[in-house]
Amino acid sequence: MSKRIDVSDLNVYYGDFLAVEGVNMTIEARSVTALIGPSGCGKSTFLRTLNRMHEVIPGAYVKGKAVMDGKDLYAPHVDPVEVRRQIGMVFQRPNPFPTMSIADNVLAGVKLNNRRISRSDAADMVERSLTGANLWNEVKDRLDKPGSSLSGGQQQRLCIARAIAVQPEVLLMDEPCSALDPISTLAIEDLIHELKNDYTIVIVTHNMQQAARVSDRTGFFNIEGTGKPGHLIEMDDTTTMFSSPSQKATEDYISGRFG
Amino acid sequence: MATTTPPQDQSRRGTGERAPGRLGNVIFKGISTTSGVMILVTLAAVAIFLLYRAWPALVANAEEFADVSFIEGNLWEWVAPLLFGTVLAAVIALVVAMPLSIGIALFISHYAPRRLAQLLGYIIDLLAAIPSVIFGLWGFQWLRPLVEPLFAWLSSNLGFIPLFADYTSPARNITTGGLVLAIMIVPIITATIREVFLQTPRLHEEASLALGSTRWEMIRQAVLPFGRSGIISAAMLGLGRALGETMAILIVLSPGYAINFFLLQAGQHNTIAANIALHFPESSGIAVDALIASGLILFAVTFGVNMLARWIINRRAEFSGAN
Numbered sequence: 001m002s003k004r005i006d007v008s009d010l011n012v013y014y015g016d017f018l019a020v021e022g023v024n025m026t027i028e029a030r031s032v033t034a035l036i037g038p039s040g041c042g043k044s045t046f047l048r049t050l051n052r053m054h055e056v057i058p059g060a061y062v063k064g065k066a067v068m069d070g071k072d073l074y075a076p077h078v079d080p081v082e083v084r085r086q087i088g089m090v091f092q093r094p095n096p097f098p099t100m101s102i103a104d105n106v107l108a109g110v111k112l113n114n115r116r117i118s119r120s121d122a123a124d125m126v127e128r129s130l131t132g133a134n135l136w137n138e139v140k141d142r143l144d145k146p147g148s149s150l151s152g153g154q155q156q157r158l159c160i161a162r163a164i165a166v167q168p169e170v171l172l173m174d175e176p177c178s179a180l181d182p183i184s185t186l187a188i189e190d191l192i193h194e195l196k197n198d199y200t201i202v203i204v205t206h207n208m209q210q211a212a213r214v215s216d217r218t219g220f221f222n223i224e225g226t227g228k229p230g231h232l233i234e235m236d237d238t239t240t241m242f243s244s245p246s247q248k249a250t251e252d253y254i255s256g257r258f259g
Numbered sequence: 260m261a262t263t264t265p266p267q268d269q270s271r272r273g274t275g276e277r278a279p280g281r282l283g284n285v286i287f288k289g290i291s292t293t294s295g296v297m298i299l300v301t302l303a304a305v306a307i308f309l310l311y312r313a314w315p316a317l318v319a320n321a322e323e324f325a326d327v328s329f330i331e332g333n334l335w336e337w338v339a340p341l342l343f344g345t346v347l348a349a350v351i352a353l354v355v356a357m358p359l360s361i362g363i364a365l366f367i368s369h370y371a372p373r374r375l376a377q378l379l380g381y382i383i384d385l386l387a388a389i390p391s392v393i394f395g396l397w398g399f400q401w402l403r404p405l406v407e408p409l410f411a412w413l414s415s416n417l418g419f420i421p422l423f424a425d426y427t428s429p430a431r432n433i434t435t436g437g438l439v440l441a442i443m444i445v446p447i448i449t450a451t452i453r454e455v456f457l458q459t460p461r462l463h464e465e466a467s468l469a470l471g472s473t474r475w476e477m478i479r480q481a482v483l484p485f486g487r488s489g490i491i492s493a494a495m496l497g498l499g500r501a502l503g504e505t506m507a508i509l510i511v512l513s514p515g516y517a518i519n520f521f522l523l524q525a526g527q528h529n530t531i532a533a534n535i536a537l538h539f540p541e542s543s544g545i546a547v548d549a550l551i552a553s554g555l556i557l558f559a560v561t562f563g564v565n566m567l568a569r570w571i572i573n574r575r576a577e578f579s580g581a582n
């Protein structure tokens with residue numbers, strides 16, 4: 001249930017604006033890959049190309065390849081909807097559907113993929129997904145309450161439950177903890193540790209301690225100045241990146257000596 | 260840098276430039292309070308006027324209406340079919356207008372390329388400004404001949420269903436009236452719903468798309484639920500207009516005083532508003548009171564409809580996403 005992704009020569013555009021240039025990257029299966037870098041360098045933009053969410057923005061497009069399991073996600077016949085079903089995403093701000101109950105939120109993706117599910121299957125799936133997201137014990141008595149009645153950290157775990165309910169191959173997370181308090185952040189980090197047994201995880205984070213704590217490999221993005229495209233400067237095992245990076249820019253950024 | 264500028268600005272305004280800001284505040288507060296009170300006073304005045312003028316008719320018995328040519332029986336026997344016709348026409352209008360409006364609004368907000376969406380939005384706003392008498396004439400001259408063959412076909416093929424029984428030409432029936440009303444209220448409903456759809460949080464649309472929804476699934480999952488209360492409000496807005504519409508019905512409909520569902524027969528129904536316009540010029544005394552009483556009843560119905568809508572919206576406020 002997890003796959004690796006090979007990205008080669010990826011250029012990402014917003015209309016005429018080249019936001020990210022020439023990315024080559026391998027994302028290993030069943031591991032956590034962290035993407036770090038100063039804000040505006042294109043981490044989110046790059047992440048969103050991996051499940052073809054980038055192109056939902058008018059005028060946005062991608063050149064290059066992202067190959068998962070031998071298949072190019074950007075090949076002409078590939079349906080982006082299909083790609084998104086296999087590669088789930090968790091956003092920076094928790095975004096459960098406010099009009100749905102907690103249980104319906106978990107099932108939102110499942111109901112798209114395979115319309116009819118029996119009541120007991122649905123209940124099983126809700127329990128399994130919420131348990132997988134370390135949220136079951138906190139919400140099992142109020143599954144019919146609106147998702148927006150939860151705290152921020154719980155909402156974010158609900159979003160993770162919703163994403164894993166469809167059993168994707170890969171899970172993308174864009175600064176999933178940046179809107180959360182430290183305790184909720186820890187809860188999510190613990191969860192990421194558990195999830196990597198089953199999923200390939202790519203996480204964008206602002207927080208370098210977090211990258212060091214949760215990830216196996218780390219990629220550092222940088223940008224020369226505003227209006228210039230972001231580049232992947234360096235990518236390596238997380239321990240190597242944080243102890244002896246090969247690039248000066250990486251070292252400056254990690255040690256806080258950045259601009 | 261940018262973050263330090265505003266506080267300085269504020270402190271300056273707090274000392275030297277205080278007076279002008281104060282004065283502006285006072286003036287604005289005065290204006291807004293006055294207009295708020297004015298609205299309430301006007302509303303109360305209308306209600307009191309209606310009640311006062313309607314009172315003689317409300318308490319009168321059938322004999323007192325004996326001289327009034329257009330009233331048979333007592334007030335309620337006379338108003339009931341008019342109320343029925345009013346609601347029937349408005350419901351037909353709403354049943355036709357809502358799906359159409361939601362469709363157009365969705366097309367503008369989520370399907371059309373930006374240029375086309377802007378153009379369409381502009382056209383819709385223009386349509387909303389057309390006076391109802393124009394719609395009435397247009398309905399009578401253009402729409403009626405157009406739907407006549409359709410009605411004839413419906414009646415001869417599905418005539419065994421009472422709704423469609425015994426179509427009589429010309430089609431000056433409640434369905435044509437309802438259709439004209441529908442087209443009249445589509446612009447205002449569409450414009451309202453479009454605004455609501457455009458406000459769907461990007462966050463929720465992306466949540467849905469990222470789960471692998473198609474555009475239509477995304478609309479059903481994120482856009483429509485989010486817009487639900489707005490859709491209901493828009494429907495009420497349209498219903499309010501349809502209930503009170505006078506000219507279009509007056510021109511299109513051949514009036515009658517029956518309570519039935521023969522949608523394709525002329526001379527069966529009439530609406531309160533059109534009936535007032537029809538009889539007011541030649542009325543005096545108790546007849547005028549009776550017409551005003553029917554107006555009061557229309558007022559009450561419109562009010563009730565709005566309360567109902569409010570109740571529907573509030574019932575699921577917990578799930579509205581407002582919190």
Ligand SMILES: Nc1ncnc2c1ncn2[C@@H]1O[C@H](COP(=O)(O)OP(=O)(O)O)[C@@H](O)[C@H]1O
Nearest residue numbers: 014019038039040041042043044045046057227
């Ligand atoms: N919707 C958009 N339209 C146009 N440009 C965008 C859009 N989103 C982001 N950008 C631009 O792309 C660049 C990278 O942004 P982003 O990926 O959000 O950076 P990061 O996530 O690393 O902070 C920035 O220059 C930003 O201004």
Ligand SMILES: [Mg+2]
Nearest residue numbers: 043044045174
């Ligand atoms: Mg970002």
